Structures are given as C-alpha cells and as structure tokens.
Amino acid sequence: MAEDREMAPESLLEASHTPNSLQWQQHRHENGVEVDEAEEEHVDEGLQLQPDDDNGPTHHPYAPPDEIFDITTTIDPRYIISLIRKLLPVDERQGDDLQGLAEWSSSNQRPDNDQRANGASSPKIDSGTDDNDTEPREKTAREKAWEESGCVLWDLAASKEHAEFMVQNFVLEVLLANLVTSDSVRITEIDLGIIGNLACHEALMDQITSNNKLLETIVDQVFSDDAPCLCEVCRLLTLGLQGCQRVVWARALQSDHILSRILWIVENTLNPVLIEKSVGLFLAIMENQEEVAPILLPTLMNLGLPDLLVNLLSFEMGKLTSDRIPERYPALDSILRAVEVLSVTDDYSERICSNKEVVQMAIELIKIPEKTEISSSCVTSAVLLANILTDAPDLAFKLSEDFLLLQSLLDLFPFTSDDFEARNALWSVVARLLARVQEAEMRPSRLNQFVLMFVDKSDMIEDTLLESKQDESSNCDAHTISEAKFDSRTVAIKCIVKILVHWNRVKDEESVAYDDADNLEKSCPDERDVQKLLDCCLKHAS
Template sequence: MSIPTQSAGDNEEEEQADLQIRPPPPQSHHPSAPPDELFNISTTVDPSYIISLIRKLLLQAVSSNCTFSGGDACGSSAQGSKVEEMQSKNEKFNPTNSECKAMDTVNEYTEIEVSEGGDDGSRHQDKREGASVEEASEESSWEEYGCILWDLAASKSHAELMVQNLVLEVLLASLMVSESTRVTEIGLGIIGNLACHEVPRKCLGSRKELVDTIVDQVFVDDTPCLCEVFRLLPLCLQGSEAANWAEALLPEHVLSRILWVAENTLNPQLLEKGVGLLLAIVESRQEAAAVLLPPLMNLGLPALLINLLAFEMSKLKDERVPERYSILDLILRTLEALSVIDDYSQEIYSNKELFQLLGDLIKLPDKMEVATSCVTAAILIANMMSDVADLASEVSQDFLFLQGLFDVLPFALHDTEARSALWSIVARLLVPVQEEEISLSSLHQYVLVLSSKSDLIEEELLDHQLDGSNVERQSLTSASVKANARTRALKKMTGILSLWAKNCVTWSSFMHDNDVSQGDVDRLLDCCHRYTSKMVSL
C-alpha cells in the first residue's frame, strides 16, 4: 500500500514546530570574558589554553592524593588540606565541579562488587589491577599536560601568565602528594623554566613552603629529578630572593647531601649540574654566599673540588669524552671563584696537589677541546705563584710546562686577564735564569722551546700592539706586577736568544742533535727587540 505524501506546507509547519520545541545546542566553549577582565599579557598562545592545562594539572593532583601517593597519602591531613585548598582556589576559574577520575573509579568498583558478587579474593585482585591501570593513566595524563607547560614556561609572557593563574600552588600540591618520580621531574622542570624569568623567580622565592619543598627534593634518589632541582637552585640563587633560598639550603644535612651527590654520582649530566650548583653558591649574592660558604668550607668543599679535578684529569688522559669537558671547566671556575675570596684563597693557593693537576692540564699536547679550561688553569697558576713564592722554582726547569703556556696564548687573545696571567707565569720562569751561569743543555732547551713557539709569540705581540683599547692600557698602568710581566719576560727571552745567536756556530759542533731553527731564532729575536723598544718609549 502506498504511503500518502505530505505537502510542502505541512513539512514547513513540522520543521517550525521542531525548532520551537528543540532546545538550543550547548555552547562548546565558555563565553569571552568582559574587556576589563582580559589579561594584559602578550602571548602567542591562547591564555585560556594555558589556564586549562593548569586546571587539568590541579585535578590530577587532587586525584593523585589517592592514586599517585597510595593509601598513606590519603590519610595525611596536612596534604589533604593543602589539596582541598588548591581545589577551592581553582573554583574561580573552573565553572564545573567535576568529580576526580579516582572517585569515578571507586564508584565503578562499587557497582561491580554489588552486581557481580563472586569470590572476594578475585574481586580484590580485580580492584588492585584496576587501580594500577588507573594510576598509570593518571600519571600519563599529568605527564602530557605537564610537558606542554614545561615547554611553554620557557617564554617570559607564558611564565608570567602561569604564575598569575596559580601554577606555583598547583605544582606545590603535586610535589607534596606525588610519589611518582616522573611527576616530580616534570614539576621541577616547569619551575626551573619559570625561574629563568625575573618576575616568576621573585614569586618563587617569596613562598617559603614552596622553597622548602623544592630544597627537600635534593634527597630524592632519582637522577632526572636531581638534575632538575640542581638546575633550578642556581637560577634562584641569582635573584633578589637569594637569601630565602640560602636559609633553606643552610642545614648541614642539606649541604652534605649536595656534596655527597657531586662526589658519588657516576652520571656526567648530574655531576655537571651538581658542580654548577656549587659554583652558583660561590658566585651568588653576598647575602647568600656569606651564609652558605662557611659551612661548605667546613664540610670539605675545596678537597671535594680537587678530588673531582683529579678524576676528570685521569679521564682526560685516558680518553677524550666531549660530555665531560664542561664538567672540567665548571670545576676550575669554581676553584677560581673561591680563590679570589680573601677568607678562602690561602686554602686554595697552598694546595700542592692542585698546582700539580693544573700543570698537568697545561702540559696536555692537544688543548683545543679544553681550551677554556686551560685558560682558567693559567689564571689559577698565576695567582698561586703570586701568593706562594717557591712554586715557580718547582717548575723552572719543566720545559714541557713552558711550552704548554705558549700553546695557551691563542686561546686567550681576547681575554686581557688571561694574557696577563700567562705572561706573568712566563716571567716568573725566565727572569731567574742567569745567562752567564746557564748550562749549554738548559740553554738549548730554552731556545728550542722559544723558537718552536715563535709564531705564537709573534702573533700575540702583534695583536697586543694593534690592540689600543683603554682597557689594555689601563691594565698596563694599574697592575704593576702583571703589567710589566710581558716586558720583563721578553727582555729575558732577548738575553737568552742573543746568547745562543752569538755562540750557535761554536756550540753546534758540540751538539749531536741541534734541531733549533736559526731563522726562527733571528725572527723572534727581532720581534722581541721591536716590542720592548716600543714599550720603553711609551
């Protein structure tokens, strides 16, 4: 039987009726905020997206009170109250009161238990397996949202927006209740990126509970977490709130833990971060350094640094591992920073083992990969020789050491202090030489070293002559010891080379292996004459 067709008019009437009865579709997004409530922050990412990520972290943190931390965490009133406080703060930008995933899971378990019945043991096993799956899901979600915020926090505008929207409180709650090392690492990573910016860094340092919680993370036995906390702390020690961080780091067990990690870790990245933290403490603001350095020195900081230097030197001699070069540089920079502090310089300068290790570094045949470390070592050696009179005599006949000093010259061409330090050492080695008393073999060794490095010496002298900067000229007049070091060294070099030039023909007949290039000797001698004559005329 055929179905009667409806007229077009009837169809239109039914559609209009449906439109009147059918409710309007729900909005897929929240309406825009009034103009007076918009954020006055320029950002390439929608602020509402960042806020939604923070909100998701908070919900995960609340749920984590029962999942990440296990049953014990749920019974902690302090942690529970903190999470409830975070949840109440979240209500102002969370229009819905959605239940946590953990609570939904509990309801599902209850329904299963009532409807299915069965053996108690199997039900409990199912619960445990379900809880484990739920815990993994919670952590995976937190990791996803957290890693996005970690990247976004590298931007100043994003970081400031996060702080305005309670990200620090959310991360504090997560650090307090979570037992997941991955969650802790991500939380510390976000805070570390926030600390790269002045305003968020100041907010960090003004929250004592957050400061104490972050410092407590140095006791976590997880390498990625320790790397992040050791990256974060140096940034905080640079800020105006450095005194607050110093107070939190001051307890002996905290400082001992930092030293222990630096001394015992086998992970190069963690060692680099640990030594970087020690350097940051030494170079931190006066109010922080004055608090932390005395107990660190009492706990053996200089000995630790020298032991680490000895280990890195042994590694460097056995094999060249590029990832360890930065560690060597940080150790030397920390020693140099300590050596210029009046209260601690003597302990550094009087250490013979340190002097030996620095000399070994200077004598390395191939220095290109550790050039910066060699420059720092030269500065340390120069300061040590200035403070301890007999050190120069210990290496006065070490021709490999003298040769190594000239090899470092090209790396210090743009560093006035390093150039002065190198010439200061050379002068201390050469000035005591008495031409009328020197043996033929010693004279031959001196001339051999000087002539073989004639190109490097000429290049340095030419660069120095062309450099007419006020900084260089001021250094020549203000620091009398280092200012005249180059001239004194060149005068002594002139005397040694002249003595050889006068007698080279006669002496050559007595020497079986005379590998000195007379052309290099004459050219270097002429260069020294020209430079010293110009310096006298100034």
C-alpha cells in the same frame, strides 16, 4: 638533555596571531593534545576554560575571568591555561582515569644510574618504563597527557611573555601542589624544570622567593635520590643564589643537614651532569663574597668542601687521562672553576695553594697534548697556577726547569683572546718562570731549544701582544689594568728579549754547534725569524 632554556617546538611557535577556535583545535590535535567535547563547546562559544564549580576540587585555582588576554604571544592563551589544568594534582574523587595517574606517581621511579645528556634544562619525554622492570607498564592516556603538557610548559616557561602569563594563571600554585602530593620522580623533575625556567626571569624569581612554602619545598628536594631531579633542584638553587634575593635563598640553605646532604650527593654520585650542577651550586656560593659566602661557606669548609673538590678533580683527571668522555668535560670545568675561586678566597686560599696534588694536577692538565676540546679547563688550570704562584713564589724556580710546561703555557694564549683576565694570568705565570731562567748559564742545546720555541710561536706571540695592547686601550678609562698585570707581560717580554739577544751574541761560537750534522739544520733557528721576533718584542717591552 638540550640547552638550559630551550624554546618550545617549532610547531608551537610558527603562528603569528591568535588562531580561531577551529585552528586552535587542529593545532592541539597536531601537537598530541587531547581535546574533549566540553573544551570544544567552550571554544566554540568563545568562553575561557574554567573548572566546573560543582565537581572540581575547591583548592584548584581558577583562571582569570577576563575573556580578553592582554599579552603578546604566539600561543593561544587558552591553550596555555588548558595545559596548566592538565597538571592539576590527582583527586581520587574524579574517577579511575585520574587514579591511574596516582598509580603512575607511586610506581614511576628511575634507576639510580639514569642520566640525561649534556645536563640541560629542557624536558625529555619519559618512556614510562623502569629499566628494572621485566614487563614495562604502559602509561595511561592521563599519564601521557600530564607529561606532554608539563614538557610543553617547561619549554614555554623559557619565554618571558609565556612565563608571566603562566604565573598569572596560578602555575606556581599548581606546581607546588604537585611537589607536595606526588611521589613520582618524573612529575617532580618536570615541576622543578618549569620552576627553574620561570626563575630565569627576574620578576618571576621574586614571586617564587616570596612564596615561603614553595621555597621550603624546593629546598627539601635535595633529599631526593633521583639524579635528574637533583640536577634541576641544583640548577634552581644556583639561580636563586645568583638573583637579587640571594640572601633569602642562602638562609634557606644554611642548616647543617641541608649542606651536608648536598656535599654527600656530590661525593657519592657518578652522574657527570649532577656533579656539574652541584659543584656549580658551590661556585655560586663562593663567587658572592659579600652576601652569600659569609652565610654558607664557613659551614661548607668545616664539612670538608676543599678535600671534596680535590677528590673530585682527581677523579675527573683520571677519567680524562684514561678515556676521554666528552660528557664529563663540563663537570671537569665546573670543578676547576670552583677550585680556582677557592684559591683566591680570603681565609681559605691556603687550603688549595698548599696542596701539592692540586699543583700537580693543574700542571698535568696544562701540559695535556690535545687542548681544543677542553681549552676552557686548561685555561682555568693556568689561572689556578697563577694564583698558587702568588701564594708560593718559591715554586716558580722549580717549575722554570720544566720546558714542556712553558711551551704548553704559550700554547694556551690563543684560547684567551676573549678573556682578558685569563690572558693576564697566563702572562703572570710565564713571567715568573722566565724570570728564573739564566740564559748565560744555559747549555747551547738548551738555549737553542728556547729560541726555537719562541720563533715557532712568534706569530702567536705577536698576535697576543697586539690583543693585549688593544685591551689596555679599551680598558684604560675604567682603570681595570693594575700595575702588577701590566708588569707581568712586560717582564715576560723582557725575558724573551734577553734570551734572543744572548743567542744572537753567541750563535757563531763553536760551542753552540751541534755534533749531529743531521740535526743541525732543523735545530738552529733562522736568524731572520729571530730578528723579526726580537723587533716585535722590543716594540712591546717598554
């Protein structure tokens, strides 16, 4: 799958003006869209395409009567209308060709393990085959035209101008009719994908929400067994819960059997894209503490959401440590974000913070050697650990003995340059661990180990301190920096200063020397480097 609001192909977007009738026909042929003789006659006469009054079904919506389209678009409006018309639901009275689409609707079922790369919301042309079929059935011209038209509309819906024009020309009514009448998972997926892209535009989201029948039908799609369809419905529900009318969407989801179904999907699927999208739905619920969470979160908690998230995290961590699969990284990140948000949610944080398995998995992820590809998940784990230590401060004493954990936390600072809150959380954890380090009681080898680590990361520490200072200056007027966050960084820097000062005081003592002469040179920090770092820390310690 490509990215969530991928635009139409370049061939559709190159034109800078509305083409004439000949250009329009050529344009449609180039894009694989059939032009029948009736349409050519309409275009030659400069008329807008409309259904035949005598033969067309009465429930099909008509295009607006105006011949002049007052919109700014690089696509001929008549072309968009023709695409919408090709999506009109099947009517058996209209002949064998349409009946072929009906047969496709009933037979086009995917295997359960069908997956689409990256979980994006851009269409993918379906081959018309089922992996379980020994002799794949060739799709009819009508089936191909429907799918191609739907995929083009899916792309066009990402553009606000095109999306508004589509809605003005009754695309929502056409899509609703397809959702109600079709049994094809491919048709359902395309319908939901188009609606999902339309919902990205606030004004159109309001129109979707105000259509009670459409909203109810969308929610009912959670009972589908097709992974791509479920991915699209989860994306659409998430958009609804993040929009201005989120309370309406929350109430549409609040029944126990709907929430139980969503939890069941997450618990039983192995599709990483579906895990990402469905957990993203839970995240949207938890993030809105004022309106959405009070409606849905109590039921989800009673149905076992915390245990489900922990099990999912354990599963993804197992996959990560045994065989790194980049396609699973977004799912891991989504799960961690949900766990982190739940760890600071009033009345429910204890379910996460008191879970030893969660603590262990967070530490394991922070300490993982190769962080670049999963840096977002590692940073989220550090934020989660900061939240846990706030609720369980005694845990810091035990963790302060884990030198590799402290080193790994410092390694995460470069990944937080654009995330002020995450950097503050990192300072908080580092401060809690260093505050329990008793430098005066350290063995000489242990003291050298700490100083070497700080010197090795001196450039990173200096850069991070400068970034923190700049963030404070830019955010001071908005009062976004709490004393606790400021104190965390100050405490951490003062602890580093204490360790460096103590090393300077005892470095020449005989007890500090190593017996292994071969390791002496590389085990002893350079005094000039230590002094440079000490000067930098003293400048930021007040």
